[in-house]
Amino acid sequence: MNNTSQPAAPSGLTPHPPPMRVLITADQLQKRVVELAAQIDTDFANETPVLIGLLKGSFIFLADLCRAMTIPHLVDFMAIAAYGGGTSPSGGVRLLKDLSVNITGRSAIVIEDIIDSGLTMAYIRRLLLARQPRRLAIATLLDKKSRRETDLPIEYVGFEIGGGFVVGYGLDLAERYRHLPHIAELDLTAAEEMSASE
Ligand code: IMP
Ligand code: MG
Numbered sequence: 001m002n003n004t005s006q007p008a009a010p011s012g013l014t015p016h017p018p019p020m021r022v023l024i025t026a027d028q029l030q031k032r033v034v035e036l037a038a039q040i041d042t043d044f045a046n047e048t049p050v051l052i053g054l055l056k057g058s059f060i061f062l063a064d065l066c067r068a069m070t071i072p073h074l075v076d077f078m079a080i081a082a083y084g085g086g087t088s089p090s091g092g093v094r095l096l097k098d099l100s101v102n103i104t105g106r107s108a109i110v111i112e113d114i115i116d117s118g119l120t121m122a123y124i125r126r127l128l129l130a131r132q133p134r135r136l137a138i139a140t141l142l143d144k145k146s147r148r149e150t151d152l153p154i155e156y157v158g159f160e161i162g163g164g165f166v167v168g169y170g171l172d173l174a175e176r177y178r179h180l181p182h183i184a185e186l187d188l189t190a191a192e193e194m195s196a197s198e
Helices: 026-043 059-068 119-129 188-196
Strands: 020-024 050-055 074-082 093-097 107-115 135-143 156-160 183-186
Touching: 026 059, 026 135, 026 156, 050 059, 059 107, 074 119, 093 119, 107 119, 119 135
Parallel strands: 050 074, 050 107, 107 135, 135 156
Antiparallel strands: 020 183, 074 093
C-alpha cells in the first residue's frame, strides 16, 4: 500500500486527505492505555465496574483498555448526538442509544475519546448520576483542558492536548480517519494554503 493512493471521497466530504501531523504515536497510545488499565484495576479491585463506551469515538480506546484490564467488568454502550450534528454541542445533546445494563447500585466508568468544552460529558454525567450508581468515574483518552467550559471531575486522562482538531484511534473528521493507529492533528495552516491554491 502506498500512502498517496486514497479512495475517492463521497461527495460532501473532503476531496483529499487534509494535511495532518502525528501528535501521539501508536506506541505511546498503547503504553498509556496499559497504564490507565492498571490504575483502574487497582482503583476498582473487588468491584465489577460497567465500562460505558460513548459511541462512536471511544470504540478503539475501549477495546484496548478492556483487554488490558484484569479485573472482572462489563462493557456497554451509549450514543448521544449534538443537536444540529455539529462538532460543538453548545446547543445541547440528545440520547440516541441508552445502556442495556442497569447501573443502579453498580460502579461505572464512562469511557470517552476526547473531552473538549466538557458539555457533552456534563450532560452524560448528570444523566447517569440520576440512576444512582454506587460510583461513577470518567476516563477520557484525550483532554483539551484549556477549552473546558464547565467544571468536571475526570478521574482518568490519557493525554492532555492543545486545542487543535485531532483524528485517529477512533476519532473522526466527518466519519473518516477513525482507523488510524495514531492520533493525528489537522494542519489547518497547510489546509488553508492548499485550498487557496486550488
Ligand atoms: P465537548 O462536549 O465540547 O467536550 O465535545 C466532545 C465531543 O466533541 C467529543 O466526544 C467529540 O465527538 C467531539 N470532538 C471534540 N474535539 C474533537 C477533535 O479534535 N476531534 C474529533 N472530535 C472532537
Ligand atoms: Mg465523542
